[in-house]
Amino acid sequence: MTHNFAMIGAAGYIAPRHMQAIKATGNTLLAALDPSDSVGIIDSYFPEASFFTEFERFDRHIDKLRRADSGEKVDFVSICSPNYLHDSHIRFALRNDADAICEKPLVLNPWNVDALADLEQSSGRKVNTILQLRVHPSIVALRDRVATESKDGKYEVDLTYITSRGQWYLHSWKGDGHKSGGVATNIGVHFFDMLNYLFGDLQDNRVHLATETEAAGYLEYENARVRWFLSIDARALPDTCRAEGQRTYRSITIDGDEIEFSGGFADLHTRSYELILEGKGFGANASRGAIETVAHIRGASPDRTHGEVHPFVA
Numbered sequence: 676m677t678h679n680f681a682m683i684g685a686a687g688y689i690a691p692r693h694m695q696a697i698k699a700t701g702n703t704l705l706a707a708l709d710p711s712d713s714v715g716i717i718d719s720y721f722p723e724a725s726f727f728t729e730f731e732r733f734d735r736h737i738d739k740l741r742r743a744d745s746g747e748k749v750d751f752v753s754i755c756s757p758n759y760l761h762d763s764h765i766r767f768a769l770r771n772d773a774d775a776i777c778e779k780p781l782v783l784n785p786w787n788v789d790a791l792a793d794l795e796q797s798s799g800r801k802v803n804t805i806l807q808l809r810v811h812p813s814i815v816a817l818r819d820r821v822a823t824e825s826k827d828g829k830y831e832v833d834l835t836y837i838t839s840r841g842q843w844y845l846h847s848w849k850g851d852g853h854k855s856g857g858v859a860t861n862i863g864v865h866f867f868d869m870l871n872y873l874f875g876d877l878q879d880n881r882v883h884l885a886t887e888t889e890a891a892g893y894l895e896y897e898n899a900r901v902r903w904f905l906s907i908d909a910r911a912l913p914d915t916c917r918a919e920g921q922r923t924y925r926s927i928t929i930d931g932d933e934i935e936f937s938g939g940f941a942d943l944h945t946r947s948y949e950l951i952l953e954g955k956g957f958g959a960n961a962s963r964g965a966i967e968t969v970a971h972i973r974g975a976s977p978d979r980t981h982g983e984v985h986p987f988v989a
């Protein structure tokens with residue numbers, strides 16, 4: 676059975692991964708929306724798709740498809756818009772009798788999750804979120820290890836992620852805390868969700884550093900104690916990386932051992948879509964732990980007197 680898709684935010688960086696996933700799973704993109712018309716990429720995947728720069732015209736078109744007998748009703752809406760618009764775009768999907776597949780972070784605040792979970796219940800439609808680290812083979816293996824290993828005490832985890840961004844970042848919606856949630860939310864949510872998924876419920880959450888470009892802190896889970904550091908500033912890169920011209924540094928150590936997961940990222944969106952189409956997607960409630968974590972981090976004042984401080988914090 677093939678499904679019809681619509682897409683919101685089709686001109687952005689991540690949209691082609693969704694187009695690729697729709698195509699690779701044998702489905703069709705019927706219509707796309709983006710206020711920016713730099714969407715030539717659509718031709719590489721779905722040249723027949725309708726395209727709109729105005730929400731109202733897109734809305735009219737999706738509604739027409741829903742009411743017509745052509746069998747072209749939209750089944751899924753893929754949402755690749757800026758973070759602060761996600762909940763509105765999810766409501767649009769569900770109101771049109773479609774399921775939503777929404778990029779991370781699903782929403783910025785826990786109360787937005789509550790509202791979406793209620794809407795899932797009342798509409799009978801599903802809200803799926805892309806949490807692609809949960810389907811990464813190395814993380815799946817690690818989860819199996821943590822679940823089966825008998826261990827005295829908690830794992831000691833260091834998480835370091837430096838992904839250099841140019842000047843544009845702070846001038847875009849990603850640099851606006853009201854729109855992206857800031858670095859810990861926008862970049863970190865993947866990792867906080869992964870930690871929750873691997874190590875159970877969060878018990879303590881301390882913030883040691885919070886600037887426009889960097890964040891760090893300490894998290895304690897049922898089964899792990901975590902020192903974390905995130906940065907989009909190339910100056911934070913270790914010298915060895917810089918010498919090799921690398922702009923990204925990613926390291927997770929558990930009890931001092933490095934977890935290898937530098938590869939395996941290429942088709943995680945397609946893998947996520949496969950699971951969603953099998954009815955095994957991650958729903959609104961699956962995101963709750965990570966959304967609560969980032970919302971707390973956003974509201975906290977940095978204070979280094981509690982929790983262990985990551986070695987990269989100057």
Ligand code: NAD
Pocket residue numbers: 683684685686687688689690708709710711754755756757758760778779780805807861
């Ligand atoms: P982007 O800025 O490149 O793209 C966002 C697009 O949304 C732009 O084309 C913009 O014109 C469009 N847009 C803005 N307002 C809109 C509106 N009202 N209606 C419809 N479209 C609108 O950003 P991006 O990097 O592609 O990020 C998009 C989403 O994907 C974000 O939620 C981001 O957090 C997420 N993301 C996820 C990953 C991942 O690894 N899963 C990676 C990057 C980004």
